[in-house]
Amino acid sequence: xxxxxxxTKIHRxxxxxxxxxxxxxxxxxxxxxxxxxxxxxxTLLRMLLAExxxxxxxxxxxxxxxxxxxxxxxxHYRRKIGMVFQDFRLIxxxxxxxxxxxAMEAAGRAQEEIDSDVPHVLALVDLADKAWHxxxxxxxxxxxxxxxxxAIINQPDVIVADEPTGNLDPVNTxxxxxxxxxxxxxxGTTVLITTHNKGVVDSLGKRxxxxxxxxxxxxxxxxxxxx
Amino acid sequence: MFTTxxxxxxxxxxxxxxxxxxxxxxxxxxxxxTLLIVGFLIFLSxxxxxxxxxxxxxxxxNVYFTTEAPESSILAIKxxxxxxxxxxxxxxxxxxxxxxxxxxxxxxxxxxxxxxxELGENPLGASLAIKAHDPTQYEAIVNYLxxxxxxxxxxxxxxxxxxxxxxxxIIDRLTAAIKTMEKAGLLVVVLFAGASLIIALATIRxxxxxxxxxxxxxxxxxxxxxxxxxxxxxxxxxSGVTASIIALVLFYPVAWYMGANLTTYLGGFNLFSYxxxxxxxxxxxxxxxxxxxxxxxxxxxxxxxxxx
Numbered sequence: 001x002x003x004x005x006x007x008t009k010i011h012r013x014x015x016x017x018x019x020x021x022x023x024x025x026x027x028x029x030x031x032x033x034x035x036x037x038x039x040x041x042x043t044l045l046r047m048l049l050a051e052x053x054x055x056x057x058x059x060x061x062x063x064x065x066x067x068x069x070x071x072x073x074x075x076h077y078r079r080k081i082g083m084v085f086q087d088f089r090l091i092x093x094x095x096x097x098x099x100x101x102x103a104m105e106a107a108g109r110a111q112e113e114i115d116s117d118v119p120h121v122l123a124l125v126d127l128a129d130k131a132w133h134x135x136x137x138x139x140x141x142x143x144x145x146x147x148x149x150x151a152i153i154n155q156p157d158v159i160v161a162d163e164p165t166g167n168l169d170p171v172n173t174x175x176x177x178x179x180x181x182x183x184x185x186x187x188g189t190t191v192l193i194t195t196h197n198k199g200v201v202d203s204l205g206k207r208x209x210x211x212x213x214x215x216x217x218x219x220x221x222x223x224x225x226x227x
Numbered sequence: 228m229f230t231t232x233x234x235x236x237x238x239x240x241x242x243x244x245x246x247x248x249x250x251x252x253x254x255x256x257x258x259x260x261t262l263l264i265v266g267f268l269i270f271l272s273x274x275x276x277x278x279x280x281x282x283x284x285x286x287x288x289n290v291y292f293t294t295e296a297p298e299s300s301i302l303a304i305k306x307x308x309x310x311x312x313x314x315x316x317x318x319x320x321x322x323x324x325x326x327x328x329x330x331x332x333x334x335x336x337x338x339x340x341x342x343x344x345e346l347g348e349n350p351l352g353a354s355l356a357i358k359a360h361d362p363t364q365y366e367a368i369v370n371y372l373x374x375x376x377x378x379x380x381x382x383x384x385x386x387x388x389x390x391x392x393x394x395x396x397i398i399d400r401l402t403a404a405i406k407t408m409e410k411a412g413l414l415v416v417v418l419f420a421g422a423s424l425i426i427a428l429a430t431i432r433x434x435x436x437x438x439x440x441x442x443x444x445x446x447x448x449x450x451x452x453x454x455x456x457x458x459x460x461x462x463x464x465x466s467g468v469t470a471s472i473i474a475l476v477l478f479y480p481v482a483w484y485m486g487a488n489l490t491t492y493l494g495g496f497n498l499f500s501y502x503x504x505x506x507x508x509x510x511x512x513x514x515x516x517x518x519x520x521x522x523x524x525x526x527x528x529x530x531x532x533x534x535x
Contacts, residue, residue, distance in 0.1 A: 049447065071534075072452070079449035089444045093246045105235050106450030150448065 001027045001190060002048065002158065007057035009043055009214075017043040019214040020057065025192060027157075030184045032201050033194045034225055035211035041194035044211070045162050048192075049083065050074055061158075079107050082151030082189075086163035088143040090135040090150075096142075097122065097131040100149045107154050117153060125149045125179060141172030148179055152189070159183065161193040165200060173200060198225040236454065240461020250434040251466060257430040258470035258520060259477075261423035262513050266478055268416045269509055270498060275412050277496045279405055286401060288365050288391045290372065292352045294322065296385035301353055304372075308357060311371065313364035318356040325351040352387055365391055424520060431463055431524035435532070442532040452533050459525045467521030471513040478502060478509075 002025040009018040018040045025031055033041045046052040047059050050066050059066040061077070069077050090099050097118055104114045122128050125145040135143050144164060151159050161180065165173035177200055184191045195201060201208055201224065208223025209216055218226065244251050292301055301319065308317045320328070326349050333339045343350075359365050369391045435442075438459075445455045479502070486499025502509065 051447070075446070075449045075451045078447060083447055089440070089447075091441050091444060093243070102445075102450075103448045105239075106445065106448060106454050108232060111231065154449070 001025055001062060002192070003060040004044065004047070005058045005060065007044070007047055007054045007059060009040075009047065009052070010055045016214050018047070018054070021211075021214070021216055023209065023216060023219075025190060027190055028184070028188045030181070030191045030204065030206040031193070031209060032204060032206060032223070033192070033209045033211060034196060034201055034227070035194075036196065036227065039211040040214040041211055042162050043214075045160055045192070045194060048160060049078065049081065075106075079154055080157050082148075082154070082156035082159040084144070084147050084151050084159065084161035084164045086166040088135070088140075088147045088167075090143055090146055092135055095132045095134055096127055096138065096146045096149075099135070099146055100153050103150045103153050109154075121149045121153050124152075126175075139172075140168050141175060144168060144172070144176055145179065148176065148183075152183055152187075155187075156189065158190040158192060161191070163194055163196075165195065165197055170199070173197065177204070201225040232454065236457030237461055240458035241465065243458050244462040244465045247434070247437075247462075250437060251462070254427075254430050254434050254463075254466045255469045255473070258427050258466055258517060259473045261427045261520065262470050262474040262517055263477065264419050264423050265516055266474055266509065266513060268419055269512060270482075270501070272412060272416065273501055273505075274493060274496050274498075275408065278494055279408070281494055286358075286365075288357045288359075288369065288389065290355045290357065290389050291387045292354065292385050293383075293387045294350065294352045295383075296352065298353065300385060301355065305355055308355070308368070308372075311368065313359050313361070313368055315358045315360045317358070320354045320356065322349050322351055322353050325349075325354065427520050428524045428527065431466075431521070432528040432531075435459060435525065435528040439532045442529065446533065455533065456526065456529045459529045460522050463521035463525030464518050465521070467517030467519070468514070470521075471510075471517035474513055474517075475510060 002023075004021050004023040006020045006022055007018055008016070008020050010016050021040070021044060023044075033044065035041050043052070047054050048061070048066065050069065053067055061080070064077070066077065091102060094102060100121060101114050101118050104117065109117075119128065119131070122131050125148055127142060127145055127149070130138060130142060133142075135146070138146065144167075148159075148164075151161075159180065164180070165176050168176065180191055180193065181204070183189050205222055208218070208220050208225065210218035210220075210223075210227065212227075290304075298321065305317050305319055308314050329351060330340065330343070357365075357368060359368060369389055372386070372389065442455055482499045482502035485493075486497045486502075490497045
């Protein structure tokens with residue numbers, strides 16, 4: 001479903017970030033990409049989101065070459081992917097409800113659908129009582145749950161989460177991972193996360209890809225965090 | 228679907244405008260100042276054209292005829308002149324009228340009146356006062372007179388003198404001055420309009436700069452460029468509309484005060500009556516430029532941050 005074909009990225013200042021990375025992700029998989037800071041995990045995800053172009057190699061989503069999609073229709077492609085970031089990236093002047101509804105509005109969904117789906121998703125991420133709070137009135141864990149709600153609202157094929165628990169305490173970390181796992185197991189959404197939290201990876205018991213200096217050095221089907 | 232999108236863009240733009248209160252306030256303030264400048268330029272140009280009109284109205288050319296000139300010939304010349312496209316109007320002063328005016332003018336001057344009495348007959352000729360639409364056209368009119376065959380009766384010229392040649396220097400200088408003032412006025416208008424447009428652009432750009440992360444998030448969540456840009460343009464237009472209304476309201480007391488107190492100093496130009504009689508025009512210009520500046524500046528400013 002996702003296929004990185006010998007992807008190389010050299011930053012403009014000449015430092016290599018990815019060195020001929022080849023990685024295949026099948027539908028319904030839950031993949032954790034681990035490694036030290038600067039190992040190239042986030043860069044790999046940025047390639048998938050078409051936030052950045054590879055210096056060499058190709059990224060395929062299903063049978064589409066991601067970097068051949070013109071900028072003007074990139075948003076259609078991005079609607080197939082739900083994104084979660086370490087720093088949440090919510091729209092500050094929109095409430096929790098509106099942040100989630102925005103993704104549906106942007107996709108051009110009907111108002112009736114929005115009215116029925118958003119409360120449902122808010123309940124799923126356990127935020128029904130804080131629907132009308134603005135991001136600054138929510139804790140980090142709550143903000144990340146809003147972000148996950150926004151990521152899943154359009155029923156994407158894939159959820160991509162870049163260090164989703166990086167800014168959270170252990171309790172919130174556990175909750176977030178629990179939600180992601182549920183989505184993966186119940187809905188069948190492919191999940192791709194990066195993390196350097198050993199506890200998170202070990203408790204999952206799912207596929208683990210380990211990166212170092214821009215290369216994949218391990219790929220275990222039921223992996224542990226080994227570094 | 229299209230109308231839903233439009234509705235969402237409008238709602239979202241309105242919300243943005245209200246919720247980002249301080250930024251919207253600053254934008255509205257700057258745009259109000261811009262529109263006030265535009266408004267003052269409208270007033271200034273109205274005042275300028277009023278003054279120019281007044282000055283131009285005072286310039287004329289007088290043709291003095293000899294005392295023997297028959298009235299019918301003079302009236303024929305008057306008709307000829309009135310047929311010229313350059314001529315705005317011709318006033319005929321007969322010999323008797325000229326004498327009466329002379330007497331009135333020297334009513335306190337015994338000596339002159341006595342001299343006139345002793346002369347026995349009317350020494351003054353009839354005259355035509357010619358007004359042109361434009362001061363530059365006097366030369367052509369005078370040339371026409373000197374070549375026109377009807378100005379001589381029985382071989383003798385019936386025109387005594389034309390005061391154009393005496394006034395020529397003054398008329399030339401006045402013409403040049405009016406031309407310069409018009410050019411300078413236009414330059415000032417362009418300069419101020421340009422400067423205020425740039426200031427408004429910079430302010431809106433600053434306002435949108437604070438939203439750059441948000442724009443990036445919208446891109447990543449799958450919003451199309453037009454869907455992201457729309458609300459900012461709506462907010463920009465709302466700023467423009469608000470600013471133009473504030474400016475129009477502010478002009479009301481200013482125009483009233485200036486109309487009540489400065490009309491005599493401005494050569495009879497009443498700002499208040501100008502404001503009320505040209506309200507539709509002023510409203511149209513201010514409202515239109517407010518909407519245009521707001522929309523254009525937002526459109527340009529968001530473009531920078533859509534490259535994710």
